[in-house]
Amino acid sequence: MPASSYAEWRQRWPTLIVERRTAEATQLLQRYYATTNSGAPAYSGSQFEAIAARNPDPYSIGPADFIATAMLSVDIPAQAAIRLLGPDADELTDLLKRIPVDRDIIDIDPDELIAGSAASKLWSVLRRGNDGMGRTRTSKLIAAKRPRLIPIWDSFVERATGLDTSDYWRQFQSVLTTDDYAVWEWLTDVRDLATNVPNGVSNLRILDVLLWMTVNRQR
Numbered sequence: 001m002p003a004s005s006y007a008e009w010r011q012r013w014p015t016l017i018v019e020r021r022t023a024e025a026t027q028l029l030q031r032y033y034a035t036t037n038s039g040a041p042a043y044s045g046s047q048f049e050a051i052a053a054r055n056p057d058p059y060s061i062g063p064a065d066f067i068a069t070a071m072l073s074v075d076i077p078a079q080a081a082i083r084l085l086g087p088d089a090d091e092l093t094d095l096l097k098r099i100p101v102d103r104d105i106i107d108i109d110p111d112e113l114i115a116g117s118a119a120s121k122l123w124s125v126l127r128r129g130n131d132g133m134g135r136t137r138t139s140k141l142i143a144a145k146r147p148r149l150i151p152i153w154d155s156f157v158e159r160a161t162g163l164d165t166s167d168y169w170r171q172f173q174s175v176l177t178t179d180d181y182a183v184w185e186w187l188t189d190v191r192d193l194a195t196n197v198p199n200g201v202s203n204l205r206i207l208d209v210l211l212w213m214t215v216n217r218q219r
Helices: 022-032 044-052 063-070 078-085 089-096 118-127 135-145 155-161 168-193 203-216
Strands: none
Touching (some): 022 168, 022 203, 044 203, 063 078
């Protein structure tokens, strides 16, 4: 499905995002990135980028990336870790070299987000071992390497948006570029207002946090 045809998001996504409720979104972000009285993070996910940054090589997948996914409540199974660090490592590096490091999802050609693209092939290699690398683990591990480009998918995102992993990258891109990038610009504004958000957190990750917090507060 062409990304431009994804119009039903206005009926399916949280009103917080559809209506761009700035004050509410800012409050949720500040709560997510807050610390407790002891100085510990209120939510472990707030450390996702900081942990991923401990692997400074954008073209390799390493232990720090596995630990980063743990910040988002998933673990990389031992057999999968062995495969990704060993037999599949060179192929993963080759694919990562073909996926832009410094591009946002709004700026990339949609054809780089479809089946047959380097990002799609990376997804397939990560999952092919029959060793526990499901859709959620795979999306979070790719997001650790390309946080500006590849959106996270998990059960919270599915509940918030109604999307499964079929073409969801381009569907996210459609939401973020529609109406002259209205949601994207709003995310930028909200990020600036939430003063405790660390440097290096992408707009795409801000969106993920807002989707997660919207669902989490309903539980």
